[in-house]
Amino acid sequence: DSGVTQTPKHLITATGQRVTLRCSPRSGDLSVYWYQQSLDQGLQFLIQYYNGEERAKGNILERFSAQQFPDLHSELNLSSLELGDSALYFCASSVAVGVSYEQYFGPGTRLTVT
Amino acid sequence: TQLLEQSPQFLSIQEGENLTVYCNSSSVFSSLQWYRQEPGEGPVLLVTVVTGGEVKKLKRLTFQFGDARKDSSLHITAAQPGDTGLYLCAGDPYGGATNKLIFGTGTLLAVQP
Numbered sequence: 307d308s309g310v311t312q313t314p315k316h317l318i319t320a321t322g323q324r325v326t327l328r329c330s331p332r333s334g335d336l337s338v339y340w341y342q343q344s345l346d347q348g349l350q351f352l353i354q355y356y357n358g359e360e361r362a363k364g365n366i367l368e369r370f371s372a373q374q375f376p377d378l379h380s381e382l383n384l385s386s387l388e389l390g391d392s393a394l395y396f397c398a399s400s401v402a403v404g405v406s407y408e409q410y411f412g413p414g415t416r417l418t419v420t
Numbered sequence: 421t422q423l424l425e426q427s428p429q430f431l432s433i434q435e436g437e438n439l440t441v442y443c444n445s446s447s448v449f450s451s452l453q454w455y456r457q458e459p460g461e462g463p464v465l466l467v468t469v470v471t472g473g474e475v476k477k478l479k480r481l482t483f484q485f486g487d488a489r490k491d492s493s494l495h496i497t498a499a500q501p502g503d504t505g506l507y508l509c510a511g512d513p514y515g516g517a518t519n520k521l522i523f524g525t526g527t528l529l530a531v532q533p
Contacts, residue, residue, distance in 0.1 A: 308462065308464070310462075337519070339519070339521075341523075348523055348524075348525055348526060349463070349508065349510075349523040349526075350523070351520055351521060351522070351523075354519070354520065362520045364520060396462050396463075398462075400519055403468065404470065405450075405451070405470060405515065406450070406451035406453075406468050406470055406512065406515070406519075407512070407519035408453070408465055408468055409453075409465065409519065409521065410465065411455075411462030411463050411464070412462050413461055413462050414460070414461070414462050416460070
C-alpha cells in the first residue's frame with residue numbers, strides 16, 4: 307500500500323459525458339501528479355500540482371482539467387469523453403530524497419467509455 | 421521530444437535464469453527510476469539512480485545508470501515467478517521540484533516456474 311488513495315476504482319460511462327476522478331496523496335506530501343496509461347501510449351504524464359498550484363503540464367487535453375484543494379486532495383475532471391479516453395488513470399504523490407523526488411502511485415481508476 | 425526506449429518489449433524465461441532489461445535515450449536525465457507494475461495496479465518504485473555510473477543492488481536486482489546519464493539497465497539474477505510484471509524506467513529530465521517523469525515503453529517479464 308503506497309498510501310495514495312484513488313476513487314473510484316472503476317468507472318463506466320458513455321461518450322460525451324463528464325467524470326471526476328479523486329486522489330488523496332500520502333500524508334505530508336504536497337505534490338500530486340496525474341498520469342494516463344493506455345495500451346498504445348504507455349504511461350503519460352498529464353499534470354502536476356504542488357500545494358494547490360499547478361506546477362507542470364504534460365500531454366493533457368483541453369477537455370481535461372485538474373485542481374488541488376486546501377486539504378491537498380486532487381480531482382481530475384474529464385469532459386466530452388471519447389472512446390479513446392478509455393484508460394487507466396493514476397495519481398501519484400512525491401517526497402524529496404536527496405536531490406531527486408520519488409513518486410508513489412495510487413491503485414488507479416480504470417475508465418471505460420462506451 | 422524526450423523518449424525512453426526499453427528493450428526487450430517482452431521476455432519469457434524459466435525460473436532460475438538471469439536477464440537484463442535496457443532503457444535507452446538520447447537525452448540526459450538528472451535522475452532515473454525503475455518501477456514494477458502488476459496488472460490492474462499502480463507502478464511500485466524499485467530504485468532511484470542519480471549519479472552517472474552509479475550501481476545499486478536490491479537483493480537479486482542490480483540497477484546501473486550510464487556514465488552519461490542517458491541510459492540504464494536492470495539485471496535480475498536467478499529470476500523467480502514473483503518477479504513477473506511490467507518493468508518501467510522513468511527519467512526526470514529537469515530535476516528539482518518539477519518532477520515531470522518521462523516513462524519508458526516498458527518490458528513485460530514472465531517467469532515460468
